[in-house]
Amino acid sequence: MLMYWNQFAKLFVFLSATLASMLSWGIINFGEDFELEGYAKTYNIMKNGASFLHDGELTHQRNTAQLEGKYYFLRDGQAFNRFSAGPIEEATFTFLGRAVYDAAYDIRDSYDVLNDRGKEEYKIREAFVDILMAPFSLRLGKQQVVWGETDNFRALDVINPLDRTWHGTRESWEDIRIPLWMARGIWDIGKIGSFDETFLEVILIPDDFKPTIVATKYPRPWAVRGIGLQNHDANSVLIGNTLHDLNVTVIDGAPDERKFSNMQGGFRFKGIWNEIDFSINYFYGFSQTTGVKVKSAGLDSFGTFNTVVETVNPRINVFGVTASFSEDRYTQSVFRLESTITSGVPVAIAAGAPRRANPNGNSFDTARQSVVMIGVDRPTWIPALNSLRTFFISTQFFWRRYLDYNNYYQGGAFYDVQPAVVNGSSVPGRYVSTNNNRLDQDEFVITFSASTSYGAAGLWKPLFVFAYDPRSTGAYNKIKMEYLYSKHLVFTLEQHLYWRVSGNDQGPWGLGSYLAEPGIRRNETVFSATYQF
Amino acid sequence: MKNTLLLSLRRIYSCRLFIKKLAIFAISASLFIPALLHAEDQSYQSLRDWIDNYRPGDEALTPGQHLTINDRESKLEALIPHTAWKYYFFDDMDMEIAATRNYPMSDDWEKEWPVDYKLDDDGTLVGFTGGRFPFTEIHADDPMAAQKVIWNMLWRPGTNDQTMPMVTWLRGENGKLDRIMEYTSINTTYARGDHSLVPGYEEVKSKRVMEFRSPRDMAGAKDMSISYVDHHRENSGWLYMPAQRKPRRTLASERTGELMGMDMIREDNSGFGGKVYENNWEYLGKRKILATNNVKTNPEFGGDSLWVPHKTRWEVRDTHVVLIKPKREDHPYSARVVFVDAETFWTHWMFAFDAKDDQLLRMNQHFLKYSEDYDKEPPAQAPYLKQDFSETLGHKVFMHLGQTDINAKKPHATMTHCFTNKKEFTAARAKQFYSLRNMISGRR
Structure with a gap:
């Protein structure tokens, strides 16, 4: 029965595009109170290394059908066109469902070891009720809440975790945020003295905690495997000149997602002062980045090195401010600012660190971290390249700093797995890992993007993205062309390039070409076709 | 020799006739062609010329009447800004005319x-x-x-x-x-x-x-x-x-x-x-x-x-x-x-x-x-x-x-x-x- 259901689901994913496109387009109305929209998309990623044509491999053939609906069950104080709803003026129910089938899992034999993990997804991603009772509004249900002014880097946008398993953070974050069950209430205040358009927003996540998830199993294309060998796990430890078997026991210490003591919440006060949009934010939650505490480590009587580690997601306090300002006279630009201080950020402590750096002896600590982001958006004329339309140029400077830094802080994502070498010779079938990823106290990244549209109706939409880490000199480029072929059909072709100026420091952002080497390359060519209906 | 001379004279005559015909055609055409070319002219100056020179005739438009391409010169060219002629005049065009009214405001x-x-x-x-x-x-x-x-x-x-x-x-x-x-x-x-x-x-x-x-x-x-x-x-x-x-x-x-x-x-x-x-x-x-x-x-x-x-x-x-x-x-x-x-x-x-x-x-x-x-x-x-x-x-x-x-x-x-x-x-x-x-x- 389950098999039939899966086949039916796959069939639905494939056919919904065609069938739906014959029905209508945009938002489809059913009566006056129900609206439906959605799309079906086929998304193909080809990894390519040094030789574009001869060195490529299909990593994703991801087919997605998404359906979104909205039901207006209360309008003008009348519920279901029948009952008086008292002070409630409007209420709607919104849902968003997604079905995914990645054919690469069936096409590629090497994916067999993944046991179909990541191959399919059938989920109601979001389902919430909006209630308006002026000046209060409430959104209850599974939802995404986005704070902050930063694009694609996390400072205040930490309420929903990310699903980085299938393509890192390269997709629209709307699609990879993990919606949570929460309540979001807003009190629309309006003018207070010299502040305008003010409101107070409160969010409460009673018991729904999920960490940001990453894939670790090779050959899943976006598995975080660090550097070194990609298709082997460490199974040995070298102590002195003796090789020992390694046995790692992992205890899941993530907060129990169904306990009220694990409640998360926060507030945002937003308004305008002297034409400057500003917000003051506070969030009390859990770190969605998972840390690792070493509970015990040592040789047993059989000579095996046993390690017991516990994953932890410590409590975090995030305090932040944002501002944006449209400067029309001199620069014709919109300036964006975001700054946060976060406590409780998990960090690893390097092995062999002195007691003062590793006071608990568990190779784990929490740190305070600050972020400052300054961004500029500007519609810019470049007549030589486009005489009809401006380029939308957006740049960001993102600076992250560990406030209580010590030299033994390590990143947890970049272990280097290598063959075990004893007395100058590799030992077959034995692998060891090392972590030389020392964190810097200050971390920087600069981003730049430019987009415009061409053609009489603006149907050709190029996008250029550049991100650069000045310390590691790692860089990332995306060059994308979107073509709105018809009201139903949209094609995109994009190239992702990872490169570096010098050195081999992987840096904190996952930029650069260290994964672009043969075997662990990740330059990509992406082609997608979307039916929107 | 005489025949040759006659032939030459005839050729000259016919050539002159041709030139004369050509001249008559050119003069005639000059009266109409500029108007046709003018219709395609979408310059700023041509709109200024239209504003300054074109005026509706005395013949009032009748409410309810439908104007077509046949009314272009007699009625429409004076009332549709010249720069728009290229788009607004077409073969099966149909403009229903309404009476000019006053519209009371609040x-x-x-x-x-x-x-x-x-x-x-x-x-x-x-x-x-x-x-x-x-x-x-x-x-x-x-x-x-x-x-x-x-x-x-x-x-x-x-x-x-x-x-x-x-x-x-x-x-x-x-x-x-x-x-x-x-x-x-x-x-x-x-x-x-x-x-x-x-x-x-x-x-x-x-x-x-x-x-x-x-x-x-x-x-x-x-x-x-x-x-x-x-x-x-x-x-x-x-x-x-x-x-x-x-x-x-x-x-x-x-x-x-x-x-x-x-x-x-x-x-x-x-x-x-x-x-x-x-x-x-x-x-x-x-x-x-x-x-x-x-x-x-x-x-x-x-x-x-x-x-x-x-x-x-x-x-x-x-x-x-x-x-x-x-x-x-x-x-x-x-x-x-x-x-x-x-x-x-x-x-x-x-x-x-x-x-x-x-x-x-x-x-x-x-x-x-x-x-x-x-x-x-x-x-x-x-x-x-x-x-x-x-x-x-x-x-x-x-x-x-x-x-x-x-x-x-x-x-x-x-x-x-x-x-x-x-x-x-x-x-x-x-x-x-x-x-x-x-x-x-x-x-x-």
């Missing part, structure tokens, strides 16, 4: 209250807070006449307070459809003369929220724009994109780039949507023109490329003709000519000329309907929203039912149907609806 607009306002040196209106036309009379010899016409257009009561579902078609030559968009604009006037709709917001002229519903790649995108009583203050704007799930501050001072593939720039809005002080002004006098002033319903589109209103009702209207020349040297336009209704101060036609060669770059023409005719001739309902048009009755205003915008250089056009209905907000509801709070979330 009694509220006649109210007088002590307001101290003036035009400053750069033509900017200072101290005016709406509720009526700022200038009740326009005198041709007034050096500020052009600016006064535009101020009347910009502050025309009844422009806002509407729910406006819209459908826009983007078409290339031969009617090739490139894109259809559906979106709804809701707008409200705050500045109402002696008071603001929302007390405490006296600096706000009007607010607008616009949300897209199709195509799907734009569905859910919405923007909020606030315009201010102080003309020197730029609008404030926010754009919510569903993919980002948050609003983004936008820049209002960039007004000369085409948006979303449409064939207009922000400055073309209502004929002139820019800043008065950024331009030089000249009043070109009054001119009768044909306008789709009080159409029965949203017009269908005709012509070779389906760019212009067809089989709809036209009315001869008196218009003020205003010449606007940007001060900025890098502005895409060398000049803009706007025909503004002398009674209602709605823009009927706008022509903008390319700074590179003074040829037509963009034009727009507007379809309007008088609110009091909504009961006997209701306009079409939007394909995605049914409205109660009785809410429009009694306001004594014109409702914008759409427009056509043509980019002559591409060439390409954007045609829009607006399914406009009056919507009055209470102060509390306006405060709630036009708020940053409303912009931090969308339909998803």
Whole structure:
């Protein structure tokens, strides 16, 4: 029965595009109170290394059908066109469902070891009720809440975790945020003295905690495997000149997602002062980045090195401010600012660190971290390249700093797995890992993007993205062309390039070409076709 | 020898005859060809020539009569601005003529209250807070006449307070459809003369929220724009994109780039949507023109490329003709000519000329309907929203039912149907609806 259901689901994913496109387009109305929209998309990623044509491999053939609906069950104080709803003026129910089938899992034999993990997804991603009772509004249900002014880097946008398993953070974050069950209430205040358009927003996540998830199993294309060998796990430890078997026991210490003591919440006060949009934010939650505490480590009587580690997601306090300002006279630009201080950020402590750096002896600590982001958006004329339309140029400077830094802080994502070498010779079938990823106290990244549209109706939409880490000199480029072929059909072709100026420091952002080497390359060519209906 | 001579003489004769015939043909043709060439001429100068020289004949148009291509020279060329002939005259064209009417406006607009306002040196209106036309009379010899016409257009009561579902078609030559968009604009006037709709917001002229519903790649995108009583203050704007799930501050001072593939720039809005002080002004006098002033319903589109209103009702209207020349040297336009209704101060036609060669770059023409005719001739309902048009009755205003915008250089056009209905907000509801709070979330 389950098999039939899966086949039916796959069939639905494939056919919904065609069938739906014959029905209508945009938002489809059913009566006056129900609206439906959605799309079906086929998304193909080809990894390519040094030789574009001869060195490529299909990593994703991801087919997605998404359906979104909205039901207006209360309008003008009348519920279901029948009952008086008292002070409630409007209420709607919104849902968003997604079905995914990645054919690469069936096409590629090497994916067999993944046991179909990541191959399919059938989920109601979001389902919430909006209630308006002026000046209060409430959104209850599974939802995404986005704070902050930063694009694609996390400072205040930490309420929903990310699903980085299938393509890192390269997709629209709307699609990879993990919606949570929460309540979001807003009190629309309006003018207070010299502040305008003010409101107070409160969010409460009673018991729904999920960490940001990453894939670790090779050959899943976006598995975080660090550097070194990609298709082997460490199974040995070298102590002195003796090789020992390694046995790692992992205890899941993530907060129990169904306990009220694990409640998360926060507030945002937003308004305008002297034409400057500003917000003051506070969030009390859990770190969605998972840390690792070493509970015990040592040789047993059989000579095996046993390690017991516990994953932890410590409590975090995030305090932040944002501002944006449209400067029309001199620069014709919109300036964006975001700054946060976060406590409780998990960090690893390097092995062999002195007691003062590793006071608990568990190779784990929490740190305070600050972020400052300054961004500029500007519609810019470049007549030589486009005489009809401006380029939308957006740049960001993102600076992250560990406030209580010590030299033994390590990143947890970049272990280097290598063959075990004893007395100058590799030992077959034995692998060891090392972590030389020392964190810097200050971390920087600069981003730049430019987009415009061409053609009489603006149907050709190029996008250029550049991100650069000045310390590691790692860089990332995306060059994308979107073509709105018809009201139903949209094609995109994009190239992702990872490169570096010098050195081999992987840096904190996952930029650069260290994964672009043969075997662990990740330059990509992406082609997608979307039916929107 | 004689035969040879005769033959030569004959040849010369026949050659002379040919030359004579050629000369007669050339002279005859010279009388007609320039007119034909002239019809294709879309230069700034040719429009000025038309404004100065073409005048409607004595023969009055009869209400109810349908004008076709056969009436072009005798009746239509004098009433359709010359620059538009290329698009508006076509083989099966059909223009129904309506009687020229007076359209009573709301009694509220006649109210007088002590307001101290003036035009400053750069033509900017200072101290005016709406509720009526700022200038009740326009005198041709007034050096500020052009600016006064535009101020009347910009502050025309009844422009806002509407729910406006819209459908826009983007078409290339031969009617090739490139894109259809559906979106709804809701707008409200705050500045109402002696008071603001929302007390405490006296600096706000009007607010607008616009949300897209199709195509799907734009569905859910919405923007909020606030315009201010102080003309020197730029609008404030926010754009919510569903993919980002948050609003983004936008820049209002960039007004000369085409948006979303449409064939207009922000400055073309209502004929002139820019800043008065950024331009030089000249009043070109009054001119009768044909306008789709009080159409029965949203017009269908005709012509070779389906760019212009067809089989709809036209009315001869008196218009003020205003010449606007940007001060900025890098502005895409060398000049803009706007025909503004002398009674209602709605823009009927706008022509903008390319700074590179003074040829037509963009034009727009507007379809309007008088609110009091909504009961006997209701306009079409939007394909995605049914409205109660009785809410429009009694306001004594014109409702914008759409427009056509043509980019002559591409060439390409954007045609829009607006399914406009009056919507009055209470102060509390306006405060709630036009708020940053409303912009931090969308339909998803």
